[in-house]
Amino acid sequence: MIDNLIRVVVERRWLVLLATLIMAGIGVYSALRLPIDAVPDITNVQVQINTQARGYSPLETEQRISYPIETAMAGLPRLAYTRSLSRYGLSQVTVVFEEGTDIYWARQQISERLQQLGAELPRDIKPKMGPIATGLGEIYNYLVTTEAGASKADGSPYTAEDLRTIQDWIIEPQLVTVAGVTEVNTIGGYARQYQVLPDPAKMLAYKVTLQQLATALQLNNRNAGAGYIEHNGEQWLVRSAAQLKTLSDIADVVVVKRDDTPIRVADIAEVSYGKPLRTGAATADEQEVVLGTAMMLMGENSRVVAQAVADKLEQIQPSLPDGVRIEAVYDRTRLVDKTIATVEKNLFEGALLVVVVLFILLGNLRAALITACVIPLSLLFAMTGMVANKVSGNLMSLGAIDFGLIVDGAVIVVENSLRRLALAQQQVGRVLTPQERLSTIIKSTREVFNPAVFGVLIIMVVYLPIFALNGVEGKMFQPMAFTVVAALLGALLLAIIAVPAALAVLMRGRIKHAENPVMRQARRGYQPLLRLALRWPLLMVGAGALVFALSLWQAEQMGSEFLPQLDEGDIAMHALRIPGTSLTQSVSMQKHLEAVVNSLPEVAHVYSKIGTPDIATDPMPPSVADTFIILKPRSQWPQPDKPKAQLVQELRSKVQDLPGNQYEFTQPIEMRFNELIAGVRADLGVRIYGDDLATLKELGEQAAQIIRQLPSATDVRVEQMSGLPTLSVTPKRDHLALLGLTVSDIQQSLQQATGGIQVGLIYEGDKRFPLIIRMADDWRGDLSRLGRLPVDVPASADPDLRYVPLAEVADLTLSNGPNQINRESGKRNVIISANVGDGDLGSFVADVQQALRQQLTLPAGYWIGYGGSFEQLQSATQRLSWVVPLALLLIFALLYSAFSSLSATLVIFTGVPLALSGGIFALALRDMPLSISAAVGFIALSGIAVLNGVVMLSFIRQLREQGHNLADAVFEGAQQRLRPVLMTALVASLGFVPMAFNSGTGAEVQRPLATVVIGGIISATLLTLVLLPALYYWLERRRTTQP
């Protein structure tokens, strides 16, 4: 059947080439539609449910909102777990689904449950689902700012409130229409509010109550339609427009009449634009600004969408008032372009090297070009597969393609055909006829068909374990495995179908086949070595075993890390302050911080987000700020080759000087990933579950103390659960009863004074702003004044008693309340986090578990859970520990089915450990630790090692079948196969050389992989050429000598 296939392919060569061209066309089309990003998206499938609860303390939020929502979500199909946090005024419930769940279906399920829940939640509480975005979603940040000295039409300068209004009502509605943008998040400035600030003294004087004021404002602010009337054949619509439009309209509203005189709002209150109570603010380069973030829909192409956003903002700019401009501060395309440049550079240089080597070793330009063409064609094939399966193109997936590997199959076919054609030409003494040429090609292809197909299949099988990884490491490496397997599949198909056809078409006329000088030298050097190996086979085997043992010892000495972190080029710094810090204080501390950061010459600019933005994707209290430090391009640094770690260290020492801040250094995308995937960011997280907050706090502190005693523990921290300053106004119920007041009277007065009560909306064209009644700031800033706040006593018998001071009927106490309440899977918990200093993670965790079991006594109803990044390392190594042997077993089976000889299979298999040794030594030489990235390199390596062995051994066996004796067969076979083995090895290793030495963006993730493969190929090739023939010779000799 295979013979028929090859014959058909070669005979119908033009058709085959046409089909290849069509496939290439489809490939180009797919390449244009490929979603490209800098890094793979490792966010899990999750939906956030955010609920704003103005005025609710953490305890109330938890009791009335978080708990019912969590309970309602329990039992959802495909649910992994839920977690929630309850903070002042905000409840966030995160629902995490199993991998592979469709996000839209998940949102549908949640929305159904929320609807059913509706009645159980308090009035005016509306849960909202977060945007359909992931950790990679924040692709574009921009500032709305003014030119220096710009002013409005009336001459006054632009205020933060004006800028926010422009952002909310002019920029955002237009930006949301861009394809691929799911949400525009805003932080900073002040949302406009119309405020009525009553003076209690005047209200007393006029005997006006708050209720009367509120009612007057509510009832005097409406437009009404009243049907239509018919008049003389015409239809007139009836309408009464009496909405309040301006501040003076509001001031003129009549509240009540006294002595024939109307008392207007202006008589008892001040009317102005007010500043609402904000949850978040933004600063940039020491100024307060308005910051907008464009969020990309899940699964879109970040480069395309970011570009579209930039274009749209340029279109919006002219429609803004004079002097207001939009300034971009973070654009994802920068990072994507840099990583793609790295990938492109690697691919291009790799391909070039491959072509050069092919040409040198083959000595024939046309043959080299045919082999080289397989590279782009297989890549296009892979991209078609990626687009069809929604695999994104990024640093990991595109960057790990080794063209040397991919052209292996083609190399084998081309090399053999070239040899055979040259031989035939030599034999006949003239140029071959087309018939002869075709038949030679058919024969030569058939000759190497099995080893070629098996070789490529083996390399493909070797990547299969990677599909078995799950979690974070799975998301990182599966795209890579998919891409490589798809490229290999394409290359295989091309090698057995298109390459013979191309050879048949192009290799006409005189075949130049000189043994070029490089090969001659190689052969001359190889022969004595081979003879030596055959004379002392056992010595060779012994040497090999020694090398392997040495490498194992070396591996024990080496450090290990989980995954190398991509250097995004920019720095994200968390500035943490104590809980309870006010927003104003935080903003002022942040401005000082930005001044210090800007003093470093490598910094281009700084911008920060303090607190929580409009859409609470990451709810931070006002005491936490995310500072984004955008660096200048390296060429503009005073010392362009300063390592980033050193820069971070300098930054750290400078900002430590500022009092009151605690810092964490990370990077923008890394930070978002951590927050979404969440749980604990340290090496080890101990969670104590229970009910009572005070008990949890105490247990947490005890556990932290116990863990601190352990020698290898560092950075032990208990999460801060309390410490939020709260002013509690507790009504004195008996006193209230005496006066005829109710609790809600007091609460309403209090709300009016400190929080504000909304009594309507003011429309400005499309824009809508709330109308709020609230006391002036000097009432709210002073605690003793707050005690004097007059509470209206409605309809009391005594005309003197129209009011009573708040302090008379309520206790005002300052206390520390709970800051935030965390729940996971329905239970409150406290988290103690710790990092391991020296010593390995596994034994550290065991020590901690033992210590806690012995020393910490938990009351009934409390239990401990363990988590943190050690879980990931454990699960990954566990998985790999059975998947990798399985893959090796598969290879074994494949080899056995190809050769039907146990000894042959074993001989080829020895290539694997010796290839691994080379990889380990290469890592040690470059001082790199073992990591999952290197592990993936080892996996790729095993395939290559086996392939070369297959190539050599199959030829040796063929010679034996043809009748040569053992020694001759081995010698000749090895000699003959020197060139293809050298070619595949050189080409495979050179393909990775650019990657191993690149220092561009993203290179640190690929370097371990490339280093391992190069080192391993060197050692694998050596032993294929030397050890394998010796071993086979020795084994076969023993077999034949023993009857």
Place this chain on the structure above:
Amino acid sequence: MIKLTSKASLIVGLLVTISALSTNSLAAADDSHAEALAHTELSQAAMTRMQISTAKATAGQLALTRQLYGVVVPRQGDLVALSSPYRARIIKVTVQQGQHVDAGQQLALLENLVSGSRFQLLAPIAGEVVSRQANVGEIVEQAVLFEVLNSQRVWVELSAFPADVEALEVGQTATLNDLHQHRQANGTVSYISPQMSAGHIAKARIELANESGHWRPGMHVSANVRVAQRDAEVVVKRAAIQTLEQQTVVFVRQDQRFIAQPVTLGIQSGDWVEVTDGLAVGSEYVDGNSYLLKADLLKQGASHSH
């Protein structure tokens, strides 16, 4: 003998060791006690940058004030209502509403309907005629014909709730403000009602001079009554007070070291507060941006989890 000596020396050695250890531990305890006050260090540059300012604690005078609301009323006897003693007819009215009259000035001439004799209505006090209900030719019996108000001095009746009444005393001075903050006046508390009204309000009274006529009876005012005055030994700015782990502290400076000194507070008035214990006169304390020092001390606990 040898055995005894070695035993003795062992015992002596033990005793010496124990005493050495105990003194050590005592010293350590002392040290640790001294170290028990939380402190932090800040460079001068950081202080200037973050605008952390200091001041010296001094003695001072503090006045505690309470704010009360009240109404201006005419003094007892300053508002008189005049009516006819007999059933009479009004013959002449000699004054208009708003006219100023002297004591004894004739307001109207009436004719007794029964006896036919004429009599005058005279203004009992000097003042302004605020109400004239009399017209020529009317028959009057008991109705109020004229009201005369002398508003040269007025009373301000303040509503004192139970908590206020405890602090008020006759003789305390007060500053009164009208509702629009246009005018101010000073006065003294002259009377505090021994009775409480049904709404638990006791009236406190201040007498005011009113030559300008600004303080009209019926007007609502607010009063800041100085209920306590003290010469405090040590006063500090209110902005310097912070709470640290349930304790009230002031940050005292020793060179570049700032110690959180627990203090007990007395009365506070305006921007100043009295310190009764914990701080000596002349100590340098942080008064501007003291929150930053609290933040610096507690920042170990600053964290952010998800």
